[in-house]
Amino acid sequence: MFTWDKRWEVVIGLEVHTQLQTKSKIFSGSSIAYGAEPNTQASAVDIALPGVLPVMNLEAARLAVKFGLAIGAHINKRNVFARKNYFYPDLPKGYQISQMELPIVGLGSLEIETDDGIKTIGITRAHLEEDAGKSLHEDFHGQTGIDLNRAGTPLLEIVSEPDMRSPAEAVAYLRKLHSLVRYIEICDGNMQEGSFRCDANVSVRPRGQEELGTRTELKNINSFRFVERAMEYEIERQIDILEDGGSITQETRLYDSDKHETRSMRSKEEAHDYRYFPDPDLPPMVLEDSFLDEVRATLPELPTAKKERFQSEFGLSLDDAQMLTADRETADFFETITKSTKAESKVVANWMSGELFANLNKSELELSESPISTSQFALLLDRIADKTLSGNTAKKVFSALWEKEGEVDEIIEAKGLKQITDTGAIEAVVDEVIAACSEQVQQFKDGNEKVIGFLVGQVMQKSRGKANPQMANEMLRKKLS
């Protein structure tokens, strides 16, 4: 908890640019693949030669509608492209084609989990636009190079209401959005490559005051960690000014992650007059109901619905269901396993959140890169269910699977980990333990219940972990009663 909580209320709204996963650019046929040699993915349209014209890539509209439907938003079936005019070398036409008055996605919302429970964050709008190119300041001996490969890449700018009241809520919203766009497969979410970028509008006001304080816009906060730190810094800066009797200047500020500070980029007076007007090269986009239906049919089960189903269908706790539905890969992984194993869903959940995630984290791997396949994982859990393995021996098999030493049954065989369930074999070990531990046997007989654990442990040790601990326990009790 920060000190500002008592007197000041924080108000945050976010603008998130998500790069849509189309094959080609929004208004030309050029590829949008990342990392190509500069200007090799820039056509006549992308470099804005005289006389060229934009043609809308319908796939971008499809992905935007998919997002709109996923957040229960109003879809503007008639939406309009507008020109945002400003000069910059990496903006070839001298204007960006965007949407102003009639965006493709209207009002919707997203639920986030906060310390105080579920909170609904309003999403004002989401509009389609094209990305600009990149200015390259290195390697040109004081001059600037321009790479227009990125120019024309389709973006969906998702604008929230100023509904967040702390940096933590803003991060929760951002994570939820990040998960959702990947869930519905409209954006790869790669923040390093700029596929998911965030600007934040931050203001503070005295608690109880209705009117919003003057806001600043923070740019360049492109990781979850930076978002929170940048906002915390900015909030403290604003409160310091206000508490000293000063006032906030409406401006755009840049976050410097190295120095951990924000600094002014341009004030409201210096702000561009973008001279928006409807783009006469692109007639209004009119979406038919059949198109919306078609897109709706491609929507996967959404996180909230999935979370509820996981609880009811698999009897999972809210926490487990939440953890398993945080992203689509995890949910799919869980469902594949739980449907093909005899083990209980709860066991699957425990093994995923335990051994699997711990090992993935340690090796810095994504779930999709897991060395253990879903079928191997399912079989491993089967071997626990059919009592071939105990919890401990199963961990040994897991490690061997991780190291790709073979298939589940091969590993059990090779390492001799098959649990002993043969009564005679266990009885021999039990007798051996009773003979060797006379002191503890006496204590148990005198009524010290706890000692039974030690005796079972001895059986397990002597059987090198292979005896079924439950059977050993029962047999010890029977012989000592």
Place this chain on the structure above:
Amino acid sequence: MTITTLAELAADLDQGKRSSVEITKDYLGRIKASHHNAFISVNEDLAIGQAQAADAQRANGNKHTLLGIPVAQKDIFCIEGTQTTCGSKILENFIAPYTATVVQNMQDRGVVSLGKTNMDEFAMGSSNETSHFGSVSNPWGSEETKLVPGGSSGGSASAVSALLAPAATGTDTGGSIRQPAAFCNLTGIKPSYGRCSRYGMIAFASSLDQAGPMTHTAEDAALLLNTMAGFDAKDSTSLDVPAEDFSACLNDSLDGLKIGLPKEFFGDGLDDEMASIIETAVKEFESMGAVIKEVSLPNSHLALPSYYVIAPAEASSNLSRFDGVRYGYRAEEYNDLVDMYTKTRTEAFGDEVKRRIMIGAYALSSGYYDAYYSQAQKLRRLISNDFTDAFGECDVIMGPTTPSPAFEAGSRSGDPVSMYLNDIYTIPANLAGLPAGSIPAGFTKSGLPTGLHLITPYLQEAKMLNIAHKFQQVTDWHMRTAPNAISGGKA
């Protein structure tokens, strides 16, 4: 020397009387000998190469009507490998790496591109005096009385009128085909918005620009439009309608044709002599069985103010790409980025272009948008509705193309508003997206051509050409040769 039409050239080629190379070389020779400054560039090798290819295709049995016929192209169209300037210093050294769809359509049918014609800078002007490459003379003027050819397609009009090309392409944003056609005694057609692709045609005002033919006869205009028009997936405003043969009904009877004469087109400001020429022309139609009706376009006085907000607004944005960064002119010395932009655009744009960029940027700026741009769009709808109402009563609207005939060079270039008034009758059709044309209707006492303006309902170019053609069957104004046309040589 007498006029040779496309139809005549096509017949000559078809009968093997002449080859495309012969015809092309003939026109290239005339261009070289002329002093009208009608062309900005002529690529002889390219033209002769295309002519040779056309002759070879004809030998192989290709029978397309205009195969091998040379046509002059307005320098607003990108043609791969050719200098494409749009009349501006900023594109003086720009070599287009691709070809405009309209030109490609023509080339695909074997039309030879003769050269690139002069024009007002970025098509902004009504006299061709704003071109960076110098003014163009009207062949209907003389050494003593130098007349403007009109604009912005002034080079195309002068070239065809001076017999330097049998036909030319033009573009029309507010009258840029029709006004020069009227001034130079030609047939000029602005098709319905969307008929001809705008891809590769350097944009002035995207919602108004439209390419069209400039020819001696309506028959030729139909032939040329057939090769220019067509749906183009590269232009989202292109009309996805089936291809049409614009020559199909040239000879249909005009019996019962209802001609609407808007009273607003015959009021103050119209030259008396021209009014009577138009009256006489209308009587010709009556004698062919047409019926005359007075109609009203009550909002037509709002066309000019609406146009001079919308066109500059779009232009201010369309011309932003000429920034010195990627191609075209860049100032030689500058201190920083903003200085580079400022000097580049200050040095390479002419006054009229700068004036319109400033008007447009102002009209779109925050706080003025509603008062200007939004308001102008509302007027545009009113003007469009006027036509819908008028066409409830008539089949074609007629009037003068311009309020006065060709004026003397330099006489209006200092007064933008008097220059803008030239387009007062032509602009409404652009705002409404309707097909419109100008055809020769007669001459003033001092021998200057007068244009009869025709406007038909949306997509009814064929009807308009039919009306024009029938008129040209009973008149010969369009076949009069300009006094300063090229002399000598073979026709």
